[in-house]
Amino acid sequence: xxxxxxxxxxxxxxxVPVLLCGGxxxxxxxxxxxxxxxxxxxxxxxxxxxxxxxxxxxxPGFAPPLVVTGSDYRFIATEQLNLTGVTGGTVLIEPAAxxxxxxxxxxxxxxxxxxxxxxxxxxxxDHVIPDAAGFRAAVARGREAALAGRIVTFGIAPxxxxxxxxxxxxxxxxxxxxxxxxxxxxxxxxPGRARAExxxxxxxxxxxxxxxxxxxxxxIAAFHAHAAALIPPVEAxxxxxxxxxxxxxxxxxxxxxxxxxxxxxxxxxxxxxxxxVPYAGHWSDLGDWDxxxxxxxxxxxxxxxxxxxxxxxxxxxxxRADSDGLALVGIGLKNILVVATSDAVLVADAAxxxxxxxxxxxxxxxxxxxxxxxxxxxxxWGWSETLARSDRFQVNRILxxxxxxxxxxxxxxxxxxxIVVTGTARVTRDGDARLLSENQSLDIPPGTVHRLENPGxxxxxxxxxxTGASLSEDDIIRYGDVHVRSP
Amino acid sequence: xxxxxxxxxxxxxxxVPVLLCGGxxxxxxxxxxxxxxxxxxxxxxxxxxxxxxxxxxxxPGFAPPLVVTGSDYRFIATEQLNLTGVTGGTVLIEPAAxxxxxxxxxxxxxxxxxxxxxxxxxxxxDHVIPDAAGFRAAVARGREAALAGRIVTFGIAPxxxxxxxxxxxxxxxxxxxxxxxxxxxxxxxxPGRARAExxxxxxxxxxxxxxxxxxxxxxIAAFHAHAAALIPPVEAxxxxxxxxxxxxxxxxxxxxxxxxxxxxxxxxxxxxxxxxVPYAGHWSDLGDWDxxxxxxxxxxxxxxxxxxxxxxxxxxxxxRADSDGLALVGIGLKNILVVATSDAVLVADAAxxxxxxxxxxxxxxxxxxxxxxxxxxxxxWGWSETLARSDRFQVNRILxxxxxxxxxxxxxxxxxxxIVVTGTARVTRDGDARLLSENQSLDIPPGTVHRLENPGxxxxxxxxxxTGASLSEDDIIRYGDVHVRSP
Numbered sequence: 001x002x003x004x005x006x007x008x009x010x011x012x013x014x015x016v017p018v019l020l021c022g023g024x025x026x027x028x029x030x031x032x033x034x035x036x037x038x039x040x041x042x043x044x045x046x047x048x049x050x051x052x053x054x055x056x057x058x059x060p061g062f063a064p065p066l067v068v069t070g071s072d073y074r075f076i077a078t079e080q081l082n083l084t085g086v087t088g089g090t091v092l093i094e095p096a097a098x099x100x101x102x103x104x105x106x107x108x109x110x111x112x113x114x115x116x117x118x119x120x121x122x123x124x125x126d127h128v129i130p131d132a133a134g135f136r137a138a139v140a141r142g143r144e145a146a147l148a149g150r151i152v153t154f155g156i157a158p159x160x161x162x163x164x165x166x167x168x169x170x171x172x173x174x175x176x177x178x179x180x181x182x183x184x185x186x187x188x189x190x191p192g193r194a195r196a197e198x199x200x201x202x203x204x205x206x207x208x209x210x211x212x213x214x215x216x217x218x219x220i221a222a223f224h225a226h227a228a229a230l231i232p233p234v235e236a237x238x239x240x241x242x243x244x245x246x247x248x249x250x251x252x253x254x255x256x257x258x259x260x261x262x263x264x265x266x267x268x269x270x271x272x273x274x275x276x277v278p279y280a281g282h283w284s285d286l287g288d289w290d291x292x293x294x295x296x297x298x299x300x301x302x303x304x305x306x307x308x309x310x311x312x313x314x315x316x317x318x319x320r321a322d323s324d325g326l327a328l329v330g331i332g333l334k335n336i337l338v339v340a341t342s343d344a345v346l347v348a349d350a351a352x353x354x355x356x357x358x359x360x361x362x363x364x365x366x367x368x369x370x371x372x373x374x375x376x377x378x379x380x381w382g383w384s385e386t387l388a389r390s391d392r393f394q395v396n397r398i399l400x401x402x403x404x405x406x407x408x409x410x411x412x413x414x415x416x417x418x419i420v421v422t423g424t425a426r427v428t429r430d431g432d433a434r435l436l437s438e439n440q441s442l443d444i445p446p447g448t449v450h451r452l453e454n455p456g457x458x459x460x461x462x463x464x465x466x467t468g469a470s471l472s473e474d475d476i477i478r479y480g481d482v483h484v485r486s487p
Numbered sequence: 488x489x490x491x492x493x494x495x496x497x498x499x500x501x502x503v504p505v506l507l508c509g510g511x512x513x514x515x516x517x518x519x520x521x522x523x524x525x526x527x528x529x530x531x532x533x534x535x536x537x538x539x540x541x542x543x544x545x546x547p548g549f550a551p552p553l554v555v556t557g558s559d560y561r562f563i564a565t566e567q568l569n570l571t572g573v574t575g576g577t578v579l580i581e582p583a584a585x586x587x588x589x590x591x592x593x594x595x596x597x598x599x600x601x602x603x604x605x606x607x608x609x610x611x612x613d614h615v616i617p618d619a620a621g622f623r624a625a626v627a628r629g630r631e632a633a634l635a636g637r638i639v640t641f642g643i644a645p646x647x648x649x650x651x652x653x654x655x656x657x658x659x660x661x662x663x664x665x666x667x668x669x670x671x672x673x674x675x676x677x678p679g680r681a682r683a684e685x686x687x688x689x690x691x692x693x694x695x696x697x698x699x700x701x702x703x704x705x706x707i708a709a710f711h712a713h714a715a716a717l718i719p720p721v722e723a724x725x726x727x728x729x730x731x732x733x734x735x736x737x738x739x740x741x742x743x744x745x746x747x748x749x750x751x752x753x754x755x756x757x758x759x760x761x762x763x764v765p766y767a768g769h770w771s772d773l774g775d776w777d778x779x780x781x782x783x784x785x786x787x788x789x790x791x792x793x794x795x796x797x798x799x800x801x802x803x804x805x806x807r808a809d810s811d812g813l814a815l816v817g818i819g820l821k822n823i824l825v826v827a828t829s830d831a832v833l834v835a836d837a838a839x840x841x842x843x844x845x846x847x848x849x850x851x852x853x854x855x856x857x858x859x860x861x862x863x864x865x866x867x868w869g870w871s872e873t874l875a876r877s878d879r880f881q882v883n884r885i886l887x888x889x890x891x892x893x894x895x896x897x898x899x900x901x902x903x904x905x906i907v908v909t910g911t912a913r914v915t916r917d918g919d920a921r922l923l924s925e926n927q928s929l930d931i932p933p934g935t936v937h938r939l940e941n942p943g944x945x946x947x948x949x950x951x952x953x954t955g956a957s958l959s960e961d962d963i964i965r966y967g968d969v970h971v972r973s974p
Contacts, residue, residue: 345808
């Protein structure tokens with residue numbers, strides 16, 4: 001996958017999935033953190049929500065995806081895209097976090113450069129939609145309307161008076177059980193409680209999924225009509241796109257000037273050319289841990305367990321042991337949500353699930369890295385994960401992809417000791433190269449200019465032990481910054 | 488401290504503290520486990536309950552302690568005894584776990600060999616008694632009665648109708664607020680709820696602390712009178728004591744035949760020569776996590792926090808992050824007990840604190856090592872702590888005391904890689920010795936006969952990385968088993 005591949009091997013009839021994955025999902029701390037947000041986490045199964053979204057929107061009728069994400073997530077997104085087996089995707093980098101409107105406009109402008117009539121399906125990458133085939137059938141039902149210039153949105157029959165969602169009101173003669181597309185009478189973004197209850201009772205309103213099907217041309221026209229202020233900065237950011245490794249990076253300076261506004265507020269509330277396709281299958285946005293508990297398939301006591309978790313006489317409770325080496329026991333709990341990871345534990349009353357986001361400022365105020373950082377750090381060459389740290393040493397597990405290399409570097413004060421667990425390492429120390437195979441080890445004394453590469457065909461896994469009086473991450477001098485990514 | 492020191496440097500007037508520390512404290516899992524029970528854990532302060540007990544019963548008037556513990560705990564007890572600075576103590580090893588009666592009789596018989604009139608103070612090592620001087624003053628008040636042949640027990644004014652304690656009933660004319668010793672009207676072991684409530688209301692009963700002052704001679708006589716079946720096996724076990732390193736190990740074969748019975752049931756309920764010294768200071772047996780919460784000094788909302796713990800709108804809740812690298816967040820909790828360690832997390836309703844012991848069989852049934860094992864393993868030469876493990880590698884932190892050595896050994900299938908963090912290591916590989924200092928490392932390939940020693944004057948800390956397809960702990964051949972302990 002390279003930037004040059006954008007649009008290659010696709011036909012104009014295929015829909016381009018545009019996956020939005022810039023969010024940070026703070027209500028799902030500690031599994032979701034700024035450094036590794038919820039869309040990339042395996043919350044309800046073996047694969048992440050992002051991977052499931054990529055695969056759901058692939059196959060016949062779909063072009064390779066355009067993934068819109070933050071700079072911090074570009075390597076995670078690439079890694080997970082590779083894992084899906086869906087090839088030819090493109091990662092478009094937002095230089096700074098913005099809400100959804102600038103991202104949708106940027107994707108539309110980028111795709112319009114090759115084909116303004118290209119169909120695009122914009123979708124968040126953190127939703128649960130188990131019936132992929134059923135959802136693709138709903139998308140197919142919206143196709144003709146979108147080609148005819150409509151913005152097609154997908155609606156869910158509501159089961160509760162949610163005040164955090166956008167709602168789609170249907171006209172009096174529409175039947176929500178119809179396959180659609182249906183006309184839209186009104187768009188209500190985040191209604192008050194009374195309004196939400198009235199819409200729920202009325203039976204003529206649907207939840208808005210935030211998934212939209214349209215042509216690049218119609219969306220750009222909608223911005224011109226309803227949110228023209230976004231056009232100049234986003235146009236300039238797209239015009240200034242430059243490839244970075246295999247990514248497309250929007251031009252940071254104009255992007256910074258783009259208003260931070262959602263597509264719902266900017267366009268959907270105002271546009272008159274909106275159609276609705278009802279989707280009757282199961283859908284969840286996993287908005288908080290209690291929603292995750294429900295998605296985990298709780299038993300008849302409302303109990304949802306994962307990992308090495310033991311519940312003794314608990315009800316309506318989630319016990320997640322989200323780390324291999326961790327055992328979790330709950331005793332006599334009612335309506336409690338527990339998430340235990342290798343470096344952070346959350347215990348919350350289920351009714352307070354929305355307040356989990358308050359943990360982040362509280363942890364930041366204490367200077368705790370768990371507020372935003374994650375033990376595993378994704379890099380162009382693979383990843384590094386902290387296994388243990390103390391005053392005098394730190395132990396990391398490092399994975400280097402086949403063909404990849406870390407930058408040439410040295411450390412003034414710390415020594416590094418590398419032990420190869422699997423694969424083959426090529427280590428250069430002060431110009432002298434050596435191959436290491438499984439079970440072999442090597443030292444990098446302070447001051448040594450060194451480089452680590454994986455010359456082999458399988459991933460290189462090594463354990464790194466750092467020792468010394470100073471283990472600051474700032475103790476690094478890089479000689480050039482040429483990363484070699486995996487092919 | 489060596490076995491030969493027993494009784495040396497003491498005078499006949501000094502009281503020998505006999506500290507019972509064979510219990511496993513399953514209600515305080517996961518901090519207390521079979522491999523590292525609660526008396527050795529720092530539950531309410533920087534030092535362990537055992538260390539606090541040793542120091543409380545030391546100084547003028549006290550001989551060095553006799554510590555009675557299980558074989559598994561001998562190295563932990565020695566290490567912690569050293570940390571207290573109280574010298575000359577002896578560790579008496581119970582070859583198998585028994586309740587308190589055999590331990591008290593064995594200690595009495597052992598001390599009677601040198602002086603049958605020796606005063607002994609038998610005390611559990613897992614109680615909290617913050618006012619050490621006040622408690623020593625209470626002990627002093629019982630001294631004359633004990634020398635005169637009484638068994639003196641220490642009583643606490645009750646604050647709740649505890650059904651799990653022994654109760655001391657005072658005669659009608661006794662005033663519980665007197666300094667004592669007072670006569671005993673009756674001993675009630677684990678009363679029913681109604682009886683406990685009646686005793687609480689009556690104001691003439693005290694909780695039994697399980698702390699007893701007596702001469703060896705009186706206790707042996709009490710066993711002859713009330714529990715004669717214990718005499719033959721325990722006498723034989725004491726007669727067969729053999730020194731093992733610096734420990735005294737009771738003879739296993741006769742010990743196995745000793746009945747598993749508490750001192751309360753065997754003797755205290757029946758003996759007529761019991762006196763009571765009321766102790767008015769604060770006392771707790773830390774029977775469960777809610778008792779620990781109360782001892783931690785909760786704030787006016789009943790909130791007790793330790794480690795990197797953050798409470799958002801919680802009440803009557805304990806949040807313990809008992810591991811350096813762990814952050815813990817509680818949100819909207821009421822009456823919840825949370826204990827998070829590096830490899831296990833407990834979340835329990837406070838009213839169910841007594842049921843925490845049920846976690847152990849539940850975890851065992853799943854084959855989880857956290858049921859009983861602890862990440863840190865105490866050995867004669869120091870300790871080893873597992874920092875991380877996976878299929879293909881394991882990382883341990885190893886501490887070797889000055890002058891100590893591990894046994895000569897080899898592994899058929901795993902390689903070991905040692906990196907010295909602090910101190911100096913002497914490593915022998917296939918007969919070839921080498922010194923390693925800080926930041927240096929060395930490999931032990933499979934099949935290499937090797938030994939690790941600390942020839943230096945400061946503790947040797949190293950990180951060990953094991954690699955290989957098989958990391959079983961059974962993959963070890965020991966050549967002789969001569970450990971060298973720290974001096």
